Amino acid sequence: MTHDDTPHRSGFACLVGRPNVGKSTLTNALVGDKVAIMSARPQTTRHTIRGIVHREDAQLVLVDTPGLHRPRTLLGERLNALVADTLSEVDVVAFCLPADQKIGPGDKYIATQLAPLMEGRRAVPVVAVVTKSDLVDRGTLAEHLIAVDQLAQSMDRDWSAIVPVSAKGGFQVAELTDVLVAHLPEGPDMYPDGELTDEPEETMIAELVREAALEGVRDELPHSLAVVVDEIVEREGTGDPDKGRPPLLDVRVHLFVERESQKGIIIGKGGARLREVGSVARxxxxxLLGTRIYLDLHVKVAKDWQRDPKQLQRLGF
Structure with a gap:
């Protein structure tokens, strides 16, 4: 219990939406630190990244899933299955619909996936979150909010709330937190204070490399890039605890693409692009690690890995 007798709440909220609607940016705004990777490329979030919001009266654990979409490859099917599994285990769902785009087939597809969750004894509350509200004028925003409401009505359902937000400007981010927290069950904190995510370090490192590699690269790459951390080892004789000097860590990472031509894109002319990726990621x-590192990047071709169950497993999907 907190000191003013309001019960302490803790639980899981899941952010869903089609790829690139601002889920990761919103996760980071809610947590107040960079946890999920952000990129202008659709489908950059591959793992369920949890951001943890600590408050005196609550602990809200955000599960940021890959964007739900109609699957075209085995990888797509696995990502969708991952989302479905996640949704069945959370206390509240935040369905993100960007204010600057009309409701389209992708949004309707996700709404139909959510509809069964919203009924019955163990119904999961779904909050419609209108992201990127800063990009439109008030009239357009009002029209969009009505359209979002009508989307639920068309399925004979009701959103638990409709909240317009702007993650970039911080508009209504605190209000959204309040709405999500209100749907959590009473209970103690699940994670130690100060922790922002329970992702293993390897996953976070792989995501940072992936984000750097996708920056400014043409469109054919996002789906075709997998990043695997090979090893993290302390270089002998580099740290001196007595003098407060942290050790140097050697971090070896493999970037897998599907075709030779993609390998060339990542490496760039004379290796320039790969060096740039390395310095940004480093x-x-x-x-993240709070110490100096030497980052060793290797680009490999794993032909058509997205369609090959064996390779998918090897690359962690």
């Missing part, structure tokens, strides 16, 4: 990884 900065993020050093911040």
């Amino acid at each position: 900065e993020g990884i050093e911040k």
Whole structure:
């Protein structure tokens, strides 16, 4: 119990929406730190990344899933199955619909996937979150909010709430947190104070490398890039605990693409692009690990890995 007798709540909220509607940016705004990777490319979030919001009266654990979409490959099917599994285990769902785009077939597809969750004894509350509200004028926003409401009505359902937000400007982010927390069960904290995510370090490192590699690259790459952390080893004789000098870590990472031509895109002319990826990723990884690192990147071709069950398993899907 908190000191003013309001019960302490804790639980899981899941952010869903089609790819690239601002789920990761919203996760980071809610947590107040960079947890999920952000990229202008659709489908950059491959793992269920949990961001943890600590408050005196609550602990909200955000599960950011890959975007739900109609699957075209085995990888797509696995990602959708991952989302379905996640949804059945959370206390509240936040369905993200961007204000600057009309409701389309992708949104309707997700709404129909959510509809069965919203009924019956163990119904999961679904909050419609209108993201990117800063990108439209008030009239357009009002029209969009009505359209979002009508989407639920068309399925004979009701959203638990409709909340317009702007993650970039922080507009209504605190209000959204309040709405999500209200749907959590009473209970103690599940994670230690100060923890922002329960993702293993390897996963976070792989995501940072992936984010750097996707930055500014043409469109054929996002689906075709998998990143695997091979090893993290302390280099002998580099740290001196007595002098407060942290050790140097050697971090070896493999980037897998599907075709030779893609390998060329990532490496760039004379290796320039790969060096740029390395220096951007290294900065993020050093911040994450709190120590100096030497980042060793290798690009490999794993032909058509997205359609091959054996390779998918090897690459962690």
